Amino acid sequence: xxxxxxxxxxxxxxxxxxxxxxxxxxxxxxxxxxxxxxxxxxxxxxxxxxxxxxxxxxxxxxxxxxxxxxxxxxxxxxxxxxxxxxxxxxxxxxxxxxxxxxxxxxxxxxxxxx
Amino acid sequence: xxxxxxxxxxxxxxxxxxxxxxxxxxxxxxxxxxxxxxxxxxxxxxxxxxxxxxxxxxxxxxxxxxxxxxxxxxxxxxxxxxxxxxxxxxxxxxxxxxxxxxxxxxxxxxxxxxx
Numbered sequence: 193x194x195x196x197x198x199x200x201x202x203x204x205x206x207x208x209x210x211x212x213x214x215x216x217x218x219x220x221x222x223x224x225x226x227x228x229x230x231x232x233x234x235x236x237x238x239x240x241x242x243x244x245x246x247x248x249x250x251x252x253x254x255x256x257x258x259x260x261x262x263x264x265x266x267x268x269x270x271x272x273x274x275x276x277x278x279x280x281x282x283x284x285x286x287x288x289x290x291x292x293x294x295x296x297x298x299x300x301x302x303x304x305x306x
Numbered sequence: 307x308x309x310x311x312x313x314x315x316x317x318x319x320x321x322x323x324x325x326x327x328x329x330x331x332x333x334x335x336x337x338x339x340x341x342x343x344x345x346x347x348x349x350x351x352x353x354x355x356x357x358x359x360x361x362x363x364x365x366x367x368x369x370x371x372x373x374x375x376x377x378x379x380x381x382x383x384x385x386x387x388x389x390x391x392x393x394x395x396x397x398x399x400x401x402x403x404x405x406x407x408x409x410x411x412x413x414x415x416x417x418x419x420x421x
Contacts, residue, residue, distance in 0.1 A: 234413050292338040
């Protein structure tokens with residue numbers, strides 16, 4: 193299994209541009225989520241999905257959209273990039289929706305917005 | 307609301323010395339507890355977790371942690387540090403109720419291991 197994969201690894205955008213961060217998992221996990229990591233703040237949840245066709249907001253959803261048309265894929269869309277969205281983005285997946293289940297993280301996408 | 311506090315953003319130890327990384331949580335009901343490690347330019351990897359049962363939990367790479375309900379703590383320890391342990395460590399909690407799957411992370415502790 194490849195686990196959780198993310199593309200691209202690095203991206204530089206100009207303010208106002210849009211883009212999609214890709215995330216895929218090959219473990220048939222029900223639950224997927226997106227986090228952003230900023231220095232001194234740990235990781236914060238952006239959006240999550242408990243199954244195909246079902247998504248919901250986390251604690252920092254503004255400026256981001258998600259969809260989940262398949263079990264495997266969970267893309268994150270930046271609608272109009274802002275410098276405040278400069279961050280490292282991690283996708284994670286979990287086998288079930290059980291809160292004690294282990295979450296597996298992808299390698300991350302480092303995004304810079306100029 | 308739940309929260310996690312990691313005491314000390316940077317910890318430095320000598321190779322072979324004891325590693326102690328502190329984590330305290332705030333929650334009305336004891337949550338599920340996790341420790342993750344992040345090596346430079348990589349994603350997060352689970353070290354260990356506490357869900358139920360024995361309060362002393364053993365993880366990978368010789369790490370262990372003990373859940374102490376009375377102290378609302380879940381400190382991470384390793385008897386003897388190796389150079390390869392240098393990384394950032396995150397404590398995280400997840401509520402026992404609900405299905406959001408949300409992990410609440412501490413701010414992280416960077417472990418430096420000196421030769």
